[in-house]
Amino acid sequence: MGHDTHVQAKSKKQFEYDRHHNAMHMRKQVINFAIMIFLTFVAFAVVVADFSPYFIKPVILLLAGIQVVLQLYSFMHMDDKKASHMGVIATFVWSGVLIIFPVFLTFVTIIWW
Amino acid sequence: MSSVAVSNKKGFGATLWDYLTTVDHKKLGVMYLFAGTLFFAIAGFEALLMRIQLMIPNNDFVSAGTFNELLTMHGTTMLFLAATPLLFGFMNAIVPLQIGARDVAFPFLNSLGFWLFFLGAIFLHLSFFLGGAPDAGWTNYASLALYSPGHGIDFYVLGLQISGAGTLISGINFIVTIITMRAPGMTFMRMPLFTWTTLISSTLILFAFPPLTVGLFFMLVDRMFGANFFDHTMGGNTIIWEHLFWIFGHPEVYILVLPAFGLFSEIIPVFARKRLFGYSSMVFATILIGFLGFMVWAHHMFTTGLGATANAIFAVATMAIAVPTGMKVFNWIMTIWGGSVKVTVPMLYALGFIPSFVAGGVTGVMQAAAPLDYQLHDSYFIVAHFHYVIVGGIVTAIFGSMHFYWPIMFNRALNEKLGVLTFWIFFIGFHLTFFLQHFLGLMGMPRRVFTFQADQGWDLFNFISSIGAIMMAIGVVLLVINIIITAKSKPLNCRDYWGDGRSLEWAIKTPVPFYNFKQTPLIRGFDPYWLEKHDGNKEGMIYAEPLGDIHMPNNSILPLVMSIGTFIAAFGALYHPDGVAWSIPVIIIGLGITVASMILRSVKDDLGYHVHVEEVIATEEHLYGKGGNK
Ligand code: HEM
Ligand SMILES: [Cu+2]
Numbered sequence: 001m002g003h004d005t006h007v008q009a010k011s012k013k014q015f016e017y018d019r020h021h022n023a024m025h026m027r028k029q030v031i032n033f034a035i036m037i038f039l040t041f042v043a044f045a046v047v048v049a050d051f052s053p054y055f056i057k058p059v060i061l062l063l064a065g066i067q068v069v070l071q072l073y074s075f076m077h078m079d080d081k082k083a084s085h086m087g088v089i090a091t092f093v094w095s096g097v098l099i100i101f102p103v104f105l106t107f108v109t110i111i112w113w
Numbered sequence: 114m115s116s117v118a119v120s121n122k123k124g125f126g127a128t129l130w131d132y133l134t135t136v137d138h139k140k141l142g143v144m145y146l147f148a149g150t151l152f153f154a155i156a157g158f159e160a161l162l163m164r165i166q167l168m169i170p171n172n173d174f175v176s177a178g179t180f181n182e183l184l185t186m187h188g189t190t191m192l193f194l195a196a197t198p199l200l201f202g203f204m205n206a207i208v209p210l211q212i213g214a215r216d217v218a219f220p221f222l223n224s225l226g227f228w229l230f231f232l233g234a235i236f237l238h239l240s241f242f243l244g245g246a247p248d249a250g251w252t253n254y255a256s257l258a259l260y261s262p263g264h265g266i267d268f269y270v271l272g273l274q275i276s277g278a279g280t281l282i283s284g285i286n287f288i289v290t291i292i293t294m295r296a297p298g299m300t301f302m303r304m305p306l307f308t309w310t311t312l313i314s315s316t317l318i319l320f321a322f323p324p325l326t327v328g329l330f331f332m333l334v335d336r337m338f339g340a341n342f343f344d345h346t347m348g349g350n351t352i353i354w355e356h357l358f359w360i361f362g363h364p365e366v367y368i369l370v371l372p373a374f375g376l377f378s379e380i381i382p383v384f385a386r387k388r389l390f391g392y393s394s395m396v397f398a399t400i401l402i403g404f405l406g407f408m409v410w411a412h413h414m415f416t417t418g419l420g421a422t423a424n425a426i427f428a429v430a431t432m433a434i435a436v437p438t439g440m441k442v443f444n445w446i447m448t449i450w451g452g453s454v455k456v457t458v459p460m461l462y463a464l465g466f467i468p469s470f471v472a473g474g475v476t477g478v479m480q481a482a483a484p485l486d487y488q489l490h491d492s493y494f495i496v497a498h499f500h501y502v503i504v505g506g507i508v509t510a511i512f513g514s515m516h517f518y519w520p521i522m523f524n525r526a527l528n529e530k531l532g533v534l535t536f537w538i539f540f541i542g543f544h545l546t547f548f549l550q551h552f553l554g555l556m557g558m559p560r561r562v563f564t565f566q567a568d569q570g571w572d573l574f575n576f577i578s579s580i581g582a583i584m585m586a587i588g589v590v591l592l593v594i595n596i597i598i599t600a601k602s603k604p605l606n607c608r609d610y611w612g613d614g615r616s617l618e619w620a621i622k623t624p625v626p627f628y629n630f631k632q633t634p635l636i637r638g639f640d641p642y643w644l645e646k647h648d649g650n651k652e653g654m655i656y657a658e659p660l661g662d663i664h665m666p667n668n669s670i671l672p673l674v675m676s677i678g679t680f681i682a683a684f685g686a687l688y689h690p691d692g693v694a695w696s697i698p699v700i701i702i703g704l705g706i707t708v709a710s711m712i713l714r715s716v717k718d719d720l721g722y723h724v725h726v727e728e729v730i731a732t733e734e735h736l737y738g739k740g741g742n743k
């Protein structure tokens with residue numbers, strides 16, 4: 001364990017490949033960021049536009065769901081399949097969601113405020 | 114070269130310093146074991162006092178107020194400060210060996226977890242000397258706790274907050290260790306069951322402790338800084354505490370019982386001398402229990418008026434847990450079935466465990482039927498139920514595993530004969546104490562009462578129950594005597610003490626060197642040591658790498674200093690409501706110490722050190738004689 005740590009110099013090809021890769025990544029990041037800002041704007045817009053609550057509530061919940069997925073997969077890099085243990089990480093994150101859902105449900109249904 | 118010389122004798126001061134600064138999982142395992150035993154003894158003594166009080170009707174051995182304090186401290190200590198650390202002791206000592214790792218993933222955090230737990234525990238126990246212990250039950254329901262005078266509840270809240278942080282840290286550490294540090298070839302489906310249950314139970318810690326932290330924090334600001342989360346007269350809601358507490362509390366019982374299941378799943382195949390029956394279904398059942406454990410918390414609150422629909426849903430969910438649990442029980446029985454069983458002390462505990470735990474599970478399903486629970490709730494039936502699962506399931510696992518793993522942890526073996534005697538005294542005492550409590554409950558005796566009137570038909574059963582408690586106490590004293598005698602016995606210096614070891618921890622010769630395996634082993638299948646033994650490999654394992662330098666972490670005093678900082682800050686918070694001038698400065702100084710040590714830790718790189726090949730060879734020769742670990 002831990003012996004033989006090699007240091008390797010990057011070749012020019014490798015450097016260019018990485019550069020291109022990073023640029024692509026950045027573009028994706030910016031696009032997702034724009035989408036998230038837009039969704040936030042939509043959420044505010046439906047409230048300001050004074051639609052019926054039966055429309056507003058499901059729409060906002062839906063948008064929130066999309067935001068969570070974007071946040072996790074784009075900003076927190078869960079879409080990076082090659083990263084080590086990504087399967088385990090995804091399992092843990094979604095188990096957490098599954099576990100907290102009934103808690104959320106009981107708190108909004110049977111607790112008397 | 115001179116550094117090759119291996120030192121063996123150290124002075125007392127040096128040894129103490131070594132333990133205060135150690136980051137070695139084996140030493141921390143031992144420290145958890147002894148700290149856990151200490152608190153087990155304290156909480157056991159409290160239980161004994163309660164049983165003496167309840168021995169005869171209208172007794173005045175302790176006052177009502179003292180009884181409440183004993184009751185609360187008994188429950189809190191047993192669950193958080195005895196059972197949890199004792200199991201952590203085994204996890205620390207055994208899991209890295211089972212998966213072929215050098216240590217846990219974050220040795221520094223491992224030490225921090227221990228010291229936070231220990232200082233939190235000390236803080237809680239100081240309440241006895243500083244104006245009275247907490248007295249609102251281990252569940253600390255807000256409707257009682259908010260109105261409890263004195264500082265008892267504040268000790269509970271702050272003490273659990275600190276030791277809970279330690280538990281959470283250790284839990285995360287085990288998750289990372291088991292996921293990332295398995296030896297080559299040790300796939301998930303080749304992991305021993307104790308490692309599996311440690312993983313799942315650490316995951317439950319990860320998900321269950323944050324709700325407790327939130328609840329405790331609300332309680333803290335309610336009591337110490339005048340917030341009103343749980344005060345209904347100010348628009349709060351006392352039931353929210355119960356929800357937060359049980360969202361943590363039910364998973365907590367599985368956090369404790371799953372590692373116990375894991376320990377028995379190690380003990381039973383070794384002494385039945387047969388492969389564990391239904392390995393993959395055991396893994397599946399463990400995961401399923403973990404999941405379902407989060408969906409059932411409201412079964413503790415059936416009588417708070419959740420409504421029929423909610424009660425029905427939680428009742429069905431609760432009953433569903435009986436299915437994976439039953440799978441496990443049948444798998445253990447099928448492992449024993451047809452094996453050539455050797456009845457050693459650990460196996461005795463395992464054989465005692467199965468019927469006792471099943472009895473506890475059956476009463477659990479009874480309580481899960483919501484309409485029946487209206488009858489059983491807050492009666493002695495509940496006390497009988499949870500002691501059958503806790504004592505019959507968890508304590509038997511801990512005692513059995515002490516005998517089972519003592520050779521690996523201390524290179525000594527606990528005395529068998531005394532062990533058998535201890536088992537019978539403890540086991541008979543346990544059933545005497547708790548079996549009749551089922552009927553006391555059905556006859557209407559409420560739980561958490563400090564005395565009762567004579568001639569209601571409860572006198573005899575209570576008397577017998579107290580006799581049983583005294584027997585259990587004798588059993589525990591015998592175990593401690595056994596430990597003391599064993600400390601003086603000759604070292605074993607062998608591998609595979611029981612002769613039928615199957616998983617990797619038995620392949621290593623004791624005493625285990627500080628770096629564990631001199632080379633990382635290669636795992637060829639489930640029960641790797643048994644496989645190698647079977648193939649005639651005398652060394653017990655094959656290696657995944659040549660002998661090379663070993664990278665090890667440095668010791669550090671910082672975890673202890675960080676924990677002392679939180680300990681000091683807790684006193685500031687505790688006395689804040691009294692309006693003393695020094696409370697805020699003390700909070701700041703305490704947290705300052707913690708943060709300063711954190712900064713020191715982050716700024717100063719600590720890259721560890723290398724044990725060179727020559728030193729490894731010298732250590733092996735020093736421990737095992739010429740030729741090293743062969
Ligand atoms: C396996 C380890 C278990 C442990 C350590 C454990 C522990 C406990 C504890 C401490 C209580 C008392 C709560 C209180 O203070 O009011 C309790 C109550 C309860 N347990 Fe368990 N339990 C376990 C397993 C089970 C199982 C398997 C079931 C059902 C299938 C179950 C069902 C219940 C129910 C319904 C209650 C609530 C009773 C009431 O408050 O009226 N438990 N348990
Ligand atoms: Cu429960």
